[in-house]
Amino acid sequence: MTINELKELLDNFLDRWTIENVQNLTLQEYVGLGNKDTFCQWVETKTRMLGSIKGMTSIKFGIYERKDPTKRPKNYKNDNQYSWLQGYGDNRKIAFENTKRDIIKIIQLSEVGKFPEIDNILLPDLFKWKVAFLYSNERLIPIYKRDVLFKIANHFGLKTNRHTTISEIQNVMMLNKPAHLNVYAFMRQLYDQFGDNEGKNEIVGSTTRKRQRRTTRRAANGRNTTTQTRTVTRSYVAEQKHNKIQEALLKLLSGKYGNENVVLEENYVDIKLIQPNYISFYEVKSSSYASECIKEALGQILLYSLNDTDKRPKKHIVVGQYPTTDNDKKYIDFLKQNLKLEFDYLNVEIE
Template sequence: MSSYQNILNDFLEQWPLEKVKAMSLDQYVSTGDRNTFTQWVENRTIELGSISGQFGSRMFGIYRRGNSSPLDHYENDEFYTWSKKYGKDSDLAFLAIKKHLINIINYSLTGNFSKIDAIPIPDIFKWKVAYLYSNERLIPIFQREVLKEIATYYGLPVNSKTTVSAIQKVLIDNKPLELNTHEFMVELWSKFRPQKKKPKGISTTQQDQGEKSTNDQERSGTSSYIAKQTHNKIQNKLRDKLIAKYGESCVACEKNYVDLTLTYDDTITLYEVKSDAYAATCIRQALGQIIQYAHRLDTTKKLKLYVVGQYSLKANEKPYLDYIQKNLKIDIDYMSIDLK
């Protein structure tokens, strides 16, 4: 597992949606506490994209002052400073901000990114939050000027009304199949970053890694846990759909290690479920497994193979599946199960 994945998984383990819903103001923002939500988003996940800059703590909507003075044109009390639009006192302001954050997270989890544009939280902060909960369906670049330059490069006419969600869609549509979102971010940042500025923690060149370590290493268990939960949701929903259509007697779950097996008429259909955010990666991960499962079957029935993921096959992923179908000469396809 890569370093960035460990960081992302650690964040999601520390700040699941249910904990955000129960979060107090002191848990959201404080001074000298590295475990607050805002500390995690800004600093402890900095390798996943920097949001430091001219906004400072104001991007959080509300912040606790250390030795700094109250700000003009903002609401201030003994401890906190916040934007007037969120409320007259710090408690009301925090409740409004938390409601916005919960909406951002829910929209991100379900892929409704266009709904995030209008939420009144500063862009640089809300899109970092959105990325962290997006199942890597966003590219972790948050500086608007850089995003505009990249979008223009890919042919999107950009003006002051162009939304971040529209730009992110262009970026995702142009992500090479062989790169994950973090790798694509590094590639884009190396081309479009402002001169003499580079987010801390981001390397723009791939170095020779030398001999790989063979020592035992501790790995975060969060990734497998999160992936397993998504896997189970997909598997259960598909199982319910198959049973509703063919009957329970025709559907087997985890038989001979196969996620789902459908036996109907003269055909056996094997389903291998993967939880990755991209269909092409699901296919790549599942291909060897599902072919091996098919090879083990001793049957005269027809065989049909499906790789199953959460998201639909994108236009730039279809040639990959077409190549497999044409050259391997096996009856294999991809299907998506919507978890919204």
């Protein structure tokens, strides 16, 4: 699957499950036997290429419809059709409302990057972090398998014990993501190194005949020569994020320099700050890594610089949601050394 196909899949998911749609979820739309269009089906199966959470029992969804209505799993609470985590309450209706409340909480926390608070939510890790990833704007790394995560944590020098949380490990991974890899490529690299697929590559039949290997997961880096052009229009989610960051920045600058000196959306410049002895151009980007924001913004910045006739010195500032990592800083330093253009990166928190 190409990167564009992965992004398209994520777009499709976010399009189908906007926060509004999640807020209006019914139990039947959340999880159900035989229904391929439920929220849980989307998270587990349709978006499998964005990191698999197959396996484990359906209790990972918090509440699920049993295949065998006569069974009553002792570990969970049950009625004649559904089973759910004991912590979610005494009947089906309450249990589902609590599950939904937690899903919404995960979405909201993930969108603003408050990942440590997700650890405290009752839902099982596998499902919880897949949901978090889907709404993180490609900030989290899509790896969910526990022992793989712990191996990776140790590799990056994080001392782990059984109290180590997933958000701590995610944080280490995010800080170590190379600037030239997107989260999927980074996931692939980590999985190749720390995944547990070794030894399964060669299955030889009992006779002289070689039996064809059954592939459970198609390689993400498979050659694909079809020419595809992704539509350049920004997705709804990216648009929303862009607006939130822009608003936060506007507030920040107006507070600091006064409304009269801050110009919004003039000549396609997101925000312009006018000062007696210089002008700053702010270019807002919705990507979740500073280096990605800068990469996207540089071309535009060069054009502003070319077209602007004001004689005052000009500063260019790329604005994104998250602070720079060490890898981002390396990239920025490299650019600064090689470009005759003053620019900087600024991160702005959103709510």
